[in-house]
Amino acid sequence: MKDEVSFAGRPRYANSGFGPSFAVLDIGLPDRVAVVEPESAFWAVVDTEALPEALSGGLVQDFLAQSEAFREEMQRLRFGLKPSAVYFNPTERCNFNCTYCYLPEDMRRNGKTMTVEKVNEALERLEAYFQRTLEPGTKPQLIFHGSEPMLAREAVFSAIDRFHGRFIFGVQTNATLLDDEAIDFLTSRGVGIGISLDAHEALTADKVRKNWHGQGAFSKVRRVMEQLASYEAFNVITTVTQENVTLLSDLVDFYHDAGVGVIMFNPVRCTREGGRNLKPDDAVLAEAFCAALDRTYVLFEKTARKLVVANFANVLAGVIGPTGRRLMCDISPCGGGRCFFAVSAHGDLFPCSEFLGFPEYRGGNLFQDDIQSVLKSRPFQAVTTRVVEQMEPCRRCAVRHFCGAPCPAEVQAVSGTLEAPSPYCRFYEEQVRYAFRVVAQGREAAYLWNGWESETEETFRCA
Ligand code: SF4
Ligand code: SF4
Numbered sequence: 001m002k003d004e005v006s007f008a009g010r011p012r013y014a015n016s017g018f019g020p021s022f023a024v025l026d027i028g029l030p031d032r033v034a035v036v037e038p039e040s041a042f043w044a045v046v047d048t049e050a051l052p053e054a055l056s057g058g059l060v061q062d063f064l065a066q067s068e069a070f071r072e073e074m075q076r077l078r079f080g081l082k083p084s085a086v087y088f089n090p091t092e093r094c095n096f097n098c099t100y101c102y103l104p105e106d107m108r109r110n111g112k113t114m115t116v117e118k119v120n121e122a123l124e125r126l127e128a129y130f131q132r133t134l135e136p137g138t139k140p141q142l143i144f145h146g147s148e149p150m151l152a153r154e155a156v157f158s159a160i161d162r163f164h165g166r167f168i169f170g171v172q173t174n175a176t177l178l179d180d181e182a183i184d185f186l187t188s189r190g191v192g193i194g195i196s197l198d199a200h201e202a203l204t205a206d207k208v209r210k211n212w213h214g215q216g217a218f219s220k221v222r223r224v225m226e227q228l229a230s231y232e233a234f235n236v237i238t239t240v241t242q243e244n245v246t247l248l249s250d251l252v253d254f255y256h257d258a259g260v261g262v263i264m265f266n267p268v269r270c271t272r273e274g275g276r277n278l279k280p281d282d283a284v285l286a287e288a289f290c291a292a293l294d295r296t297y298v299l300f301e302k303t304a305r306k307l308v309v310a311n312f313a314n315v316l317a318g319v320i321g322p323t324g325r326r327l328m329c330d331i332s333p334c335g336g337g338r339c340f341f342a343v344s345a346h347g348d349l350f351p352c353s354e355f356l357g358f359p360e361y362r363g364g365n366l367f368q369d370d371i372q373s374v375l376k377s378r379p380f381q382a383v384t385t386r387v388v389e390q391m392e393p394c395r396r397c398a399v400r401h402f403c404g405a406p407c408p409a410e411v412q413a414v415s416g417t418l419e420a421p422s423p424y425c426r427f428y429e430e431q432v433r434y435a436f437r438v439v440a441q442g443r444e445a446a447y448l449w450n451g452w453e454s455e456t457e458e459t460f461r462c463a
C-alpha cells in the first residue's frame with residue numbers, strides 16, 4: 001500500500017492503468033525474451049526470470065523517463081526526412097529478360113533511352129533542387145538504376161564525369177556489360193557498384209536471369225564479381241526465389257571465398273506475375289535466411305572477415321537505434337517518395353523504381369514540373385502516408401517499426417490496395433526475432449558494416 005502511494009501520479013506497472021503497453025517477444029533463446037513498447041520502438045532484452053520485475057519496476061520507469069525522446073526520434077525518422085537520393089533510370093531497355101523483373105516486358109524490349117544531353121539536363125535540374133533543399137555541403141546520392149543502365153553507358157559516364165564531386169554516384173547493373181574499361185572508369189571515380197547474381201553455379205543462376213534468347217551469363221558475372229570483390233563500394237544482390245532459397249548458406253561460402261564484403265539476400269518482389277510465381281514459402285525462406293546468417297557468423301569467427309548481409313544488417317541497425325538504418329524499406333512510411341524518388345527514362349517521377357510499372361503512381365515530370373509539387377502529388381502522398389498503423393494486423397504488431405510492412409508496390413500488386421500487410425509478413429517476423437537474438441548474444445558487430453558504432457546511437461538495453 002505504501003508503495004502504491006509513492007507511485008501516485010506516475011504509473012508503476014506496464015500493461016494496466018496509465019502504464020506503457022509492453023509486448024513480450026519470444027526470441028528463440030531459452031533464458032531471455034525481448035520486451036518491446038511497439039509505438040516508440042523502445043525495447044530491452046530481459047532474463048526470463050526477471051520479467052515480473054521488468055513489467056513492474058525499473059524498466060517501466062526507464063521507459064517513462066525516455067519515452068518522449070524515443071517518440072520524437074521515431075517521429076523524425078518517419079515523418080521528418082527530406083529526399084537526398086535519386087534512382088535514375090537512363091533507359092527503359094534491358095539486355096536481359098529475368099523472369100521476376102518488376103518492369104513490364106514491352107518497356108524493357110522497346111523502351112526509351114535518354115541521350116547524353118538529356119541525362120545532363122536531368123542532373124542539372126536535380127542538382128538545382130537539392131541545392132535548395134539540402135544542407136550546404138551535403139551531396140545527394142544518384143544511383144543509375146535499371147532496366148540496365150549500362151545500355152546508356154555513354155550518357156551515364158558522361159554525367160559521372162561532368163557532375164563529379166556534386167553527386168555521390170552508384171550504378172546498379174546486371175554486370176553483363178561491365179568490361180575492363182568500364183570497371184576502370186567506375187572504380188577510378190569511386191562510383192558504388194551493385195551487381196546481381198542468384199547462385200554459385202550456372203544451372204540455377206542462369207535459370208531466371210537470362211537474356212532475350214534464354215541465355216544466362218553466370219561465368220561473365222562471376223568474373224566481374226571476382227574483379228570487384230576487394231573494391232570497397234561494391235555489393236552483390238541475390239534475389240531469393242523458390243529456385244535458390246535452399247542455396248543461401250552455400251552462397252555465403254561462395255561470396256566469402258571470393259572476398260566479397262557486402263551482399264543482399266532480397267526476397268523476390270511480388271510486384272509482377274513472374275516474381276509472384278517464384279516467391280519462396282515464408283517458412284522455408286525464414287529458415288534458409290537464418291541458416292545463412294548463422295553461416296556468416298561461423299565464417300567471421302573462423303576468419304575474422306565479415307560478409308555483411310546488408311538487408312538484414314539494416315534491420316539489425318534499426319533495432320539497435322532507429323536512425324542507424326541505411327536502407328528505408330523496413331520502416332513505414334518507407335523511403336519511397338520521401339527519402340528518395342525515381343526518375344524514368346522519360347523524366348517521369350515515381351516514388352521508387354519499384355513503382356515504374358504503375359503509370360498511376362507517376363507524380364509528374366522532371367522536365368516539366370516543380371519537384372516540390374511532385375512530392376506533394378496524390379500518387380506520392382499515397383506512398384508517403386502509408387503507415388503500419390492503418391493496417392491489420394500491422395497496427396497491433398510488436399515489430400511494426402522494425403518491419404514497416406514493405407513493399408507498398410508489391411502489396412498493391414498482390415492485395416490491390418496499399419493498406420495491407422507484406423506478403424512476406426512471416427519472414428519479416430522471423431528476421432526481427434533473429435536481430436533481437438543477435439543483440440541478446442552480443443554478436444551485433446559480426447553482422448554490421450564496419451563503422452556502424454559511430455553511425456548508430458544505441459537505444460536498447462539488456463536488463
Ligand atoms: S507485415 Fe507482418 S511483421 Fe510486418 S508489421 Fe505487418 S504484421 Fe508485423
Ligand atoms: S519498400 Fe518498396 S517502394 Fe518502399 S523504398 Fe523499398 S522498394 Fe521502394
